[in-house]
Amino acid sequence: MDFHLDTLLNLPNVVVDSYSNTLDAVILKLQLINDGINCPNCNEYICKTHQTRPILVRYLSVFGQLVYLKVPRRQFYCPNCQTSPTEPLSWLNKKQRQTNRYQEYIYEKVRELTVKQVSENERMSEDAIQDIFHKVAQSKKKTGGYLND
Numbered sequence: 001m002d003f004h005l006d007t008l009l010n011l012p013n014v015v016v017d018s019y020s021n022t023l024d025a026v027i028l029k030l031q032l033i034n035d036g037i038n039c040p041n042c043n044e045y046i047c048k049t050h051q052t053r054p055i056l057v058r059y060l061s062v063f064g065q066l067v068y069l070k071v072p073r074r075q076f077y078c079p080n081c082q083t084s085p086t087e088p089l090s091w092l093n094k095k096q097r098q099t100n101r102y103q104e105y106i107y108e109k110v111r112e113l114t115v116k117q118v119s120e121n122e123r124m125s126e127d128a129i130q131d132i133f134h135k136v137a138q139s140k141k142k143t144g145g146y147l148n149d
């Protein structure tokens with residue numbers, strides 16, 4: 001079967017490197033295929049990585065299993081402005097532990113159900129659900145629309 005998880009996932013510059021299972025979760029290890037980025041400070045194209053640390057972020061569940069993405073967070077070095085910016089990803093906001101698409105999903109679910117129900121369905125604490133809801137609600141107020149995905 002010729003089958004591409006990357007296509008299903010549909011995130012820019014992302015391929016799925018491998019996956020592993022725990023009892024109730026699937027972990028997809030991602031690879032970013034762009035060599036470099038444009039420096040967020042001076043816009044110079046840079047491709048020298050300073051360091052990479054993998055983080056786990058929550059994504060939409062599939063087949064009744066929780067999904068986590070193992071994302072290589074890359075920090076580049078910019079010789080032009082001598083900074084080490086972290087790679088901006090359009091689908092994952094800074095310091096977040098869930099992708100934008102997942103946060104948007106939680107927001108919509110809380111509008112339909114109660115925080116308690118969403119917490120049980122997603123196996124996530126009520127506090128975390130509340131946090132996500134408020135964050136998305138706030139950014140909608142600012143932009144008047146949806147988060148990037």
Ligand SMILES: [Zn+2]
Binds near residue numbers: 080
């Ligand atoms: Zn720069």
